[in-house]
Amino acid sequence: MRIAVLANDLVPGMGLPVAAPGLRAWGLALGLRDLGHEVTVVVDQWLVDVVWKEPMSPPLPRGAMVLKPGLLPAWVRAHGIDVLVITNSNHIDNIGDLGSCRIVYDFFAPKMLELAENLDRSDRDDALERLEQRKLRALGRSSLVIVNGEKKLSYVHDWMSRAGVPDLPCAVVNPGLPPVEPRPADAERLQVIVSGYIQPWSRPGAWVDAVLPLLDEGLADLHLVVGNHWAPGSRDAVASDQVERLAKHPRVVRHPLLGFDDFRALLSRCHLSIDVFERNPERELAMVTRTVVALSSGLPVMHVDFTEVSPWIAEHDAGWLVDEQDAPSMERELRTVATDRSVLAAKRAGAVEVSRTILRPRVAAEPLHQMLAEVR
16 A cells, blocks of 8 residues: 655754654654555755755655655655545645545544643633634545544544544554663763653643752762744743753753754663652653653653553553652652662563564554455
């Protein structure tokens, strides 16, 4: 089957930092190709024009192309594309007549909840109304629906009903990322990493107070890879005062935003990742990409107990589920790991298991492959 996946961000292989939507499109393409489909990833020309400032075109991974979404219908018809996968509803109003090509709507992230948590946005109410209507238009044009994680199913079915398409075929399709073997640094101190874009809907939990004593005592080093996404709207989000204070500590290394391969190489050399944030409706349904990427690199994660990823960590003993405000408990867990690496080895084995049995692209894409075979 000929499939196009429309990416809402840059994808690995372009020599630039990437974000969750681009990783989602890339992972879907890898998995579907491994299952025998001919897949093209389409990157929005506008994204490239905003980010890429060199005179030559950026590098592209195999099976990817850059195109304006408005030109997509003609390309789809000319190349006999059977299925177009769209990540959320971003480009639906730019997509005209696709001929016989079917649309798969990917409920990748709860965008309405993200926007609702952007408390500093002055046009939030109007933006919510526009997004709601766009989402309904996109679902009304779709033939199949996939869901990024099981926990969002009831949320998704509610949106399908509101769009008047309650009976569309629907399947859970988890994120897919190729596993990376961990190569933890042979360091006396615990190597901890905190990473990800700064987002207005994700506010840090109390992990800073848990980490600082270990840094002060020379038991740990902290790697910070945080920053703003390139999109103009992301500039509304700022790092917390706690994180900025932490960044000045002599045991903290603040890295620039990295290309995907370099970032995963750094992850694989660390001992654990911390991804602890305050609870809100968006975070309740989040498939937290920074934690998914860490697990795909065999890196155990200290995480909250209420996201799409939390059950995987619990079932495979791939890290620690914590109360986001309980700094003393987090500190105790970190001290145990800093002084007993056998605990860390067991958690790492759990992370590797998640990377191989859940996140491997072929495994993750299998439900979509089955649905495409059954619904023609």
